[in-house]
Amino acid sequence: MERDALRSLVEAVLLTARGPVRADAVSLATDGEAPEAEVEAVLGELAASWEEGRRGVRLERAGGGWRCVTPPELDHPLRVFHGIAGRQRLSQAALEVLAIVAHRQPVTLPEINFIRGANSAAVTRTLLDRRLVRYAGRKKVVGKPFLYRTTQEFLLHFGLERAEDLPDPEDLIEAEVAADA
Amino acid sequence: MERDALRSLVEAVLLTARGPVRADAVSLATDGEAPEAEVEAVLGELAASWEEGRRGVRLERAGGGWRCVTPPELDHPLRVFHGIAGRQRLSQAALEVLAIVAHRQPVTLPEINFIRGANSAAVTRTLLDRRLVRYAGRKKVVGKPFLYRTTQEFLLHFGLERAEDLPDPEDLIEAEVAADA
């Protein structure tokens, strides 16, 4: 295998891999065309060349292989960037709380916590801030917890007129399209 | 901000971002130290320099920003490395439904069925599963059928900036009419 081709493959593997990359695994991916020692040499070269100049990623040895990491001095702007990109994003936890509120409204925080098996106070707060859920009075039980409902904004996003128009989740997954046809 | 520092930040952002990277978001991440135009310039430089020589990664515009992807010729060894056997191709029927949704969105299933002259329920379901189309509310007509739109995933998969970048089928007809006559 040509050295150039191998270098580009190693680079692609490093950038798409989730864990440490081992030379033997890359060698296997070339059907053995590139022996392990050669892959190891290319990995060393790449590590050295990425170290020169100011690059956005570096190679480090970890877990018996190599992996890409970002240099520590970029931590702050990267954090800000991912925060900005995250503004239009919803965490898995937030989506779960939203799904519970949507399908069981009105519902209290203790009920949400019970169903999720995890404290959901902070996440619910985020959804309140993003105006996807709202307060809807208090439940007449001990402690009088707040009740939550989805908002107008929530309906707008899903193109619904009323919360009651939310389809039954089972129906939607099982027979949505068939019923539509 | 120094150009070198900005370049390494842009590189790090591109390699760690989950979706397409927009210059304005990177500019915000530098607290405005690097104006959007400068970020855009650096992105252009990077795209050009990665295009030279055989690199394992390229920059492309898609889904309203830039993102890093591997060149197609590395698909086979990458699949071997990541242990992914094969890919499911989209069927002719799926491509037709996708074409209709992309061109006429938001569109309902009865409309898709009419244009194709064939029941498209199962195919639409597959596209929903593959997250190439999504629900976008319901149409305010009898039966309140669901509306469908293409997703960000659709844009990224087909390497489009916007759905409108696909050729207009009406133009395709015009071309044919000319050829037919």
Added chain:
Amino acid sequence: MDTTPDLGEVTALGPPVELPFFNGPLDLLLHLIRKNQVSIYDIPIVAICDQYHEHIRTMEELDLEVAGEFLWMAAWLLQLKSRMLLPRVEEEGEDPREELVERLLAYRAVRELAAILHDKDLVRSCIWPAGVVPALDDAQTELDWEEVDLRLLAETYLAVMTRFAAANPPPLEVLPLRYTVQDKMREIYQRIVDEELVPLLRYLNRRPDPEEAVALVVATLELVRLGAVSAEQRLPFAEIYLRRGSRQVDLDRFAGETAGVSDGA
């Protein structure tokens, strides 16, 4: 056993017919138009209609399922054919084929676009997005809000409820006993006193409630143990006949005597 294949059946089917697959009636019509090299704007309806029906017939002969949409188009074509054969009454009237042409053109455009998507899909399926994990500790999977649709919401809800059900299995329901052994001992003993000979299995078969049947069997065994009842079976699986045993038993004393039995049961 003779395993010679039945050749007669195979030849009866005749040679296999190569039948292309069509994505619906419009797809088939476009194929016929291309095959006949006719203009989409001037379709010879009579010929195309006949070929279309011929195709449907072949599908049926091959036992292929002919979807309703193919039959619907077949009916439409027949109707167009008869209108084309009739002398034109309406002068300068509209061409009966107009709607069909429009639909064929629209569908053909869709197919063109689908072909473009197909070529793109071929190449684009071969690229991988870079995904270096940033060294930020709180980086977690997040979803693009724009992409969150009703389906994802429903899927998430069902996943949460499934997880909840797995973590909180429903408690075993313990139903109150509806039949007591004492009552059943009294019932069956009284029956034996009244009828002298009681067929146990037949008696049990008239009790559809398994709980009651179990109580009856336990009651019978208890009566046999006390010597109040004797049981007799001539053959395995044959009827079991109950009659009075050697000991006289006071029905009213059962409550006390069987206290130990129900404790142990």
